[in-house]
Amino acid sequence: GDHSQAESLFERALALAEKTLGPRHPVLAEYQQNLGNFYSRRKRFSEAEPLLKRAHHMKAQSYFPDHYLIADSLSALGNLFSSTNRAAEAQPLLERALRINEKVFGSEHPKMIDPHFDLARCAFVLGNHDQSETHLTRALALAEKVLGPEHPTLLSLLSTAVRFYKQTQKPDKAVEMEARHKAAKERATERAQTPSQLGPFEPERVTTTSRPRVPGDTEAHEHESQPERIPRPRIRVPEPAPVSKSQTDEDERPNFFGFTIFLTPIVLVICHLLWPEIAVLKYATAIVAFFFVFLCLTEFRGRLQGETEFILHYGWMTLTLIPGVTLFWFYGWIAAAWVLGGYAAVCTLSGLSHRSWKRRAGFSESAVVIRPISG
Structure with missing residues (x-):
């Protein structure tokens, strides 16, 4: 050949x-x-x-x-x-x-x-x-x-x-x-x-x-x-649309979404220390903690099952709220802040890209994964 x-x-x-x-x-x-x-x-x-x-x-x-x-x-x-x-x-x-x-x-x-x-x-x-x-x-x-x-x-x-x-x-x-x-x-x-x-x-x-x-x-x-x-049918996949330079460079852009998440617990803790009498800060931290406990457990579940896209299940969301509620009920806002900071640190160290954050936020560009046909 x-x-x-x-x-x-x-x-x-x-x-x-x-x-x-x-x-x-x-x-x-x-x-x-x-x-x-x-x-x-x-x-x-x-x-x-x-x-x-x-x-x-x-x-x-x-x-x-x-x-x-x-x-x-x-x-x-x-x-x-x-x-x-x-x-x-x-x-x-x-x-x-x-x-x-x-x-x-x-x-x-x-x-x-x-x-x-x-x-x-x-x-x-x-x-x-x-x-x-x-x-x-x-x-x-x-x-x-x-x-x-x-x-x-x-x-x-x-x-x-x-x-x-x-x-x-x-x-x-x-x-x-x-x-x-x-x-x-x-x-x-x-x-x-x-x-x-x-x-x-x-x-x-x-x-x-x-x-x-x-x-x-x-x-x-x-x-x-x-x-x-077993022979697989060959499926003709339409040619993808041209990729612009802004789209191509998207992965190289700073992860502003990740930075925002990393700063969230720090800002909440500082505000609570400055104004401890404001109960709203305490409850806001708890609500955000529930959300991130859900994200953290779903990320772990997705890694175990080999999922490359986030799939949000209402039943799973309900189950993941339980540890968040328990944390806040027994340990208060300090534990909630640790949950936020720990999850943000893991995400930052694992180097999640801007596009990866968009997928996890639900803004996936396509739900279809195209695999090459061999042989």
Whole structure:
């Protein structure tokens, strides 16, 4: 293929996504990972690593820990480390990716083939041949069960298994795998020569990521194949409106809304100390405290569930008022001021942008999150 054109398209897609969505949008991580994976396949590891690390960090900030997109970024980083003589660093990442995929998709899903193969490759590099054989055998069994006995992915895995057993001095196993590979290849050839019985609107099987090589592999793969997945419809998304310079620079503007919130408890405390006889200040502090207790708990809930937009639920709002009322009832305005100051400090230290504050205030520019369609 034309790798230079592919690189140009990946870079242009990333630049457009960053300009349109902003530098902190979680969807941007998918574009960064796509470009990083491209560099990794071209063995440009020094360029791939920072992109893959940024993509994983952004996903970790945007999604809950067991999200399947987290598993994707962990696998990408793990495979990069395996390819750069850092298999010891790669193994925990790949093991976590396997656990997440198994939890999300189940142990018998085609998506489990790649994680098992990745761990087999990593264990081989570390010299743990027993563990490598376990994962390779599991990947073979899954491919044969869920993809079929003549699927290209199974052919590729069988070819890899032949080389694995030859390198680990197990000739009997190597002969067995060679026989299975030959039989599967013959079945695939016969099927290719048989006229298709598919109807005019029945889709062929769709494949995903290509099989990586095992260490020491000097032969080209006979089939660059991929595990099966359900095809997704391609939805045409209208071109976004041009982004003006004022909109582009919005994230760089000072967070005046955040500064205002940070100053609120200070002003209230000073006013109360100057004029303690004014009861209105005390009650105003309590009301504001209720609001910020609600914001603080909702922020925490959103982070746990991987929500990137604020969703205000009346029931949740009612529940979050309870600790605020309790604080004020027992400890008075001092506790309320601490709630305000603590929340403002957390928000300031976490570096929430002007646009992020607008979303939390309910002024979201769009309720639709557009995700790139891969493959």
